[in-house]
Amino acid sequence: MLSYQHAYHAGNAADVHKHTILAQLLARLTEKAKPLTYMETHAGRGIYDLSNTEAEKTGEARNGIVRLLERNGLADGHPYLRAIEITRRGFGPTSYPGSPMIARTLLRPDDQIHLMELHPQEHAALKRVLRAPNVHIHRRDGYEGVLAIAPPTPRRGMVLIDPSYEIKDEYEDVAAFLPRLHRKWAEAVIMLWYPILPACRHETMAATIERAGLKGFLRHEIRFAETTSERGIQGSGLIFANLPHGFDSVTRAYAWP
Numbered sequence: 001m002l003s004y005q006h007a008y009h010a011g012n013a014a015d016v017h018k019h020t021i022l023a024q025l026l027a028r029l030t031e032k033a034k035p036l037t038y039m040e041t042h043a044g045r046g047i048y049d050l051s052n053t054e055a056e057k058t059g060e061a062r063n064g065i066v067r068l069l070e071r072n073g074l075a076d077g078h079p080y081l082r083a084i085e086i087t088r089r090g091f092g093p094t095s096y097p098g099s100p101m102i103a104r105t106l107l108r109p110d111d112q113i114h115l116m117e118l119h120p121q122e123h124a125a126l127k128r129v130l131r132a133p134n135v136h137i138h139r140r141d142g143y144e145g146v147l148a149i150a151p152p153t154p155r156r157g158m159v160l161i162d163p164s165y166e167i168k169d170e171y172e173d174v175a176a177f178l179p180r181l182h183r184k185w186a187e188a189v190i191m192l193w194y195p196i197l198p199a200c201r202h203e204t205m206a207a208t209i210e211r212a213g214l215k216g217f218l219r220h221e222i223r224f225a226e227t228t229s230e231r232g233i234q235g236s237g238l239i240f241a242n243l244p245h246g247f248d249s250v251t252r253a254y255a256w257p
């Protein structure tokens with residue numbers, strides 16, 4: 001079942017949380033001259049247009065990236081702002097970078113990027129916008145694809161896990177996948193995103209991952225002041241493994257404007 005389309009949610013408050021921290025993490029990882037491998041299990045289409053019908057229908061970006069930029073919530077030179085500016089220069093003033101485009105703008109030509117996307121249209125869109133010799137786009141199940149490549153060359157690197165949680169089992173799948181990936185590619189920095197919903201299914205998933213005793217484990221959550229509906233998303237969560245030394249101060253400093 002692939003009914004989820006990120007175009008309805010691009011640039012919302014959860015995306016802003018995830019993408020701000022992702023950009024800061026990539027900036028930290030590229031401080032070292034050594035090349036790295038970046039992988040995503042669930043890539044999406046790479047670039048979104050916030051003026052299209054899907055985005056307009058939900059209006060979610062207004063409480064997300066639109067508000068953040070209006071309130072100058074990102075310091076000059078912030079890597080997330082850099083990624084947005086580069087995307088808008090190339091794709092127009094209402095475009096918004098998804099996680100693959102953020103990685104593409106912040107990583108270097110020697111870094112290898114592997115992106116998994118199963119949906120045929122999202123995969124085709126991603127292939128159109130992210131052409132580069134170091135970008136490898138796979139139409140393949142993200143869990144299976146990343147495990148098949150891990151550990152990659154270069155061995156230094158990170159994985160973003162960003163499922164749509166369309167089916168309940170996804171929480172269990174992630175809880176099983178993340179420790180497995182950590183065992184197979186011990187050096188990888190891992191970043192997992194999850195929604196905080198009234199059913200609180202993320203709690204069991206997070207507890208299972210925490211019990212696996214991963215090196216450099218960190219859980220970081222924010223709650224939104226406004227929710228769109230009773231069943232709507234109430235907050236956004238991230239789980240990390242192998243978090244770089246001192247990066248917890250970056251997540252602690254995260255502030256929603």
Ligand SMILES: C[S@@+](CC[C@H](N)C(=O)[O-])C[C@H]1O[C@@H](n2cnc3c(N)ncnc32)[C@H](O)[C@@H]1O
Pocket residue numbers: 002004005006040041042043044045046097098099100116117118119122140141142143162163164
């Ligand atoms: C939340 S969106 C990704 C958003 C993207 N990471 C970003 O931040 O811009 C999830 C994507 O995963 C895709 N997807 C769903 N199940 C998948 C699977 N098993 N393997 C790979 N992609 C999958 C969906 O088609 C959707 O485009």
